[in-house]
Amino acid sequence: MDTAVRLHDVAPRRSPMVHLTPVRAGQTSTLSDLLHLMGAGADAQGPLAGTPIPLRFLHAGDTLFHEGAPAEAIYFVRAGTFKTLRTAEDGYEQVLGFVGRAEVLGFDALCRGRHPSAAVALEDSSVYVVLANDVLSLGQRLPALDRIVHLAVSAALTHRGEVADVMAAVAAEVRLARFLVQLSRRMAECGQASRRFHLRMSRRDIASHLGVAHETVSRSFTALADWGFVRVDNREVEILDLDALKELSRSTRRQVDEPVRGHALNAPGRLDVRPEVRANAT
Amino acid sequence: MDTAVRLHDVAPRRSPMVHLTPVRAGQTSTLSDLLHLMGAGADAQGPLAGTPIPLRFLHAGDTLFHEGAPAEAIYFVRAGTFKTLRTAEDGYEQVLGFVGRAEVLGFDALCRGRHPSAAVALEDSSVYVVLANDVLSLGQRLPALDRIVHLAVSAALTHRGEVADVMAAVAAEVRLARFLVQLSRRMAECGQASRRFHLRMSRRDIASHLGVAHETVSRSFTALADWGFVRVDNREVEILDLDALKELSRSTRRQVDEPVRGHALNAPGRLDVRPEVRANAT
DNA sequence: CGCTTGCTTGAGAAATGTCAAGTCGTGTGG
DNA sequence: CCACACGACTTGACATTTCTCAAGCAAGCG
Numbered sequence: 001m002d003t004a005v006r007l008h009d010v011a012p013r014r015s016p017m018v019h020l021t022p023v024r025a026g027q028t029s030t031l032s033d034l035l036h037l038m039g040a041g042a043d044a045q046g047p048l049a050g051t052p053i054p055l056r057f058l059h060a061g062d063t064l065f066h067e068g069a070p071a072e073a074i075y076f077v078r079a080g081t082f083k084t085l086r087t088a089e090d091g092y093e094q095v096l097g098f099v100g101r102a103e104v105l106g107f108d109a110l111c112r113g114r115h116p117s118a119a120v121a122l123e124d125s126s127v128y129v130v131l132a133n134d135v136l137s138l139g140q141r142l143p144a145l146d147r148i149v150h151l152a153v154s155a156a157l158t159h160r161g162e163v164a165d166v167m168a169a170v171a172a173e174v175r176l177a178r179f180l181v182q183l184s185r186r187m188a189e190c191g192q193a194s195r196r197f198h199l200r201m202s203r204r205d206i207a208s209h210l211g212v213a214h215e216t217v218s219r220s221f222t223a224l225a226d227w228g229f230v231r232v233d234n235r236e237v238e239i240l241d242l243d244a245l246k247e248l249s250r251s252t253r254r255q256v257d258e259p260v261r262g263h264a265l266n267a268p269g270r271l272d273v274r275p276e277v278r279a280n281a282t
Numbered sequence: 283m284d285t286a287v288r289l290h291d292v293a294p295r296r297s298p299m300v301h302l303t304p305v306r307a308g309q310t311s312t313l314s315d316l317l318h319l320m321g322a323g324a325d326a327q328g329p330l331a332g333t334p335i336p337l338r339f340l341h342a343g344d345t346l347f348h349e350g351a352p353a354e355a356i357y358f359v360r361a362g363t364f365k366t367l368r369t370a371e372d373g374y375e376q377v378l379g380f381v382g383r384a385e386v387l388g389f390d391a392l393c394r395g396r397h398p399s400a401a402v403a404l405e406d407s408s409v410y411v412v413l414a415n416d417v418l419s420l421g422q423r424l425p426a427l428d429r430i431v432h433l434a435v436s437a438a439l440t441h442r443g444e445v446a447d448v449m450a451a452v453a454a455e456v457r458l459a460r461f462l463v464q465l466s467r468r469m470a471e472c473g474q475a476s477r478r479f480h481l482r483m484s485r486r487d488i489a490s491h492l493g494v495a496h497e498t499v500s501r502s503f504t505a506l507a508d509w510g511f512v513r514v515d516n517r518e519v520e521i522l523d524l525d526a527l528k529e530l531s532r533s534t535r536r537q538v539d540e541p542v543r544g545h546a547l548n549a550p551g552r553l554d555v556r557p558e559v560r561a562n563a564t
Numbered sequence: 565c566g567c568t569t570g571c572t573t574g575a576g577a578a579a580t581g582t583c584a585a586g587t588c589g590t591g592t593g594g
Numbered sequence: 595c596c597a598c599a600c601g602a603c604t605t606g607a608c609a610t611t612t613c614t615c616a617a618g619c620a621a622g623c624g
Contacts, residue, residue, distance in 0.1 A: 086447060089532055108439035171579080253495070486571095516620095
C-alpha cells in the first residue's frame, strides 16, 4: 500500500515530449540518426551517413497514413506510439496492433502499392520518413540500411503473429493477460518501465485488438485487479504479479483429442488454477 | 445440379505434383528460377542469375522448421501449401496462417535469430532455400533478389494483418465466410480456380486459425451450405454465391457509439440481412 | 477386418454480446 | 471561474452464442 504512489500522477497526461537529438518540426535528420535509433550505431559510418532523412511530427490523433493511400514511404517510429487499423464499411475500426519506438510502419504497402491499413498516432509522435523508392536504392548502396529494414520488418512480422495468440484465447481475461504480458515485455525491450506503465490506447482500441466488446475489457481489467494481478487506475497500469499474469496467459483452448502423447499432467483446464475466480463470480 | 460434377473426384487426393522445371529431390535450382517464380523474370539476367539455390522437398505433414529452431534460412514456396503455427505448452496448436506458392516463409526469424513459429507442409511441397546470410549479401549484389524479398515480405505482413480481420468477427459463420473469401481471392491470384477448390487443411486447423472450436467450424460450414452460399463435401468446397459470401463477411461487431458522423444508413446490424438464417435456426 | 482419424451433430452450461444506466474526467464556452 | 457537454469508462441484466462433453458416422490404413 505504501510502496506504490498514487497512480494518478505517475505519467504525464500528454506527450512526454522526449528529449532526443534536438530537432524541430520540419527539420530533417540524417541517416546516421536513423541507424542509431535502430541500434545499428556501429554501422553509422561511410559517405552516406549524412544523407538527410526527413522527419515528420504528429499530434495525438493525427493520421500518419490512411487505409488505401498510395505507398509513398515507410516510417520508423522515433518517438511515440501508433495504432494500425482497418476500417470496415460501417465504421468499425479493427485494430491490428500497436507500434512503438524503433519499429517500422507502412511496409505492408509495398507489395500492392497501397496501404492495406491506416496508422494513427496515440500520442504526440515523430517518425523518420524513408521514401519507398529509397528503400531499395539507398539500401543497395548502404548495407546497414538494408539490414535495419530487414530486422525491423522481421520484428513487425513476428509481432503480427503474436496478435493471433492474443485473439485466440477463449476467456477474455486471458486475452487481456496476454496483451499485458506482451506489452510489458515490449516496454522492457525499449528500456522503459515494464512493471508500471501508461496505456496509450483507449479501452475501445484494446477491445478491438483483443476481439471482444469494450465492456468486456472493462470487466476483465476489474477481474485482473480483483485477483490482485494488476492495479488499474484509468490508463495507468501496475503489474503486481507478473508470474500469475503469465500463468494465466498460458490458458489455452482445451486440446480435445490427441492428449499430448506422454505426460498429461498439465492437460486439465488451466482456468481452474484460480478457484477463487469463478467462485467469486457466483 | 448438372453444372457441377461430383465434388469427390475434382482434385487429386494428394500432391498434384506440379510440373515445373524438371527438378528432382536434392537437386539444386538457380537464382533465375527463383526470380521467375516470384514474377521477376525480367530481372533474371546478369552474372549471378546462375547462382545455385538449393531446393527442399517435403511430404505432407513434414515440418519445414520447428518453433524455436535457429534461423538458418528463409524459404520461398515453389509448390504446395504450408501452415504456420505456434504450439502452447499444453500442446494446443495456434495456427497463424496458411502459406502457398510464391510466398515467403521463415522471415520472422531474422530479428531474434530463432523461428517464433513453425511451418508444416499440408501436402507434398517444395521450397527454395535462401540462407539467412545470403539474404543480405546476395541481395546487395543482385537488386532483383532484394526486391522480391521486399515484396514477398510485404505481402506476408499484409496477409498476417488480415488474420485479425478473420478472427475478430463475432459470429463464427462470418469468420468462416471471411476465411473463404480470402482463400478464394488468393487462389485467384495464384492463377488457380477460385470458385471451387480443395482445402488443404483440416477442420481443426481452420478452427484454430479462426479462433473457434472445431465443432463450430463444422456447424458453420453446414450453415453456409444450408443458406446456399457454398457446397461442401469433406474438403472439397464450391462457392455458389460469392457475393452473398462477401456480403456476409462484411458483418462487423456493432459499432456502439459515434454513429459514423454523417450518414447512418448502413449502421443497423448487418446480421439481420438474412432473416432466414436465425429464423431457420429456431 | 478392426482401428484410428477426421468430421458431423446433439444437448447443456458458461461465457460474452448487447442494451442501458450512471460515474468520472476533461475541455469548452459562457 | 463555473456550468455544461462530451467522451471514456464502469457496472448491471438479459439474450444469444459458443464451448464443452458425448455420441455416431465415414473413410483410410495397417
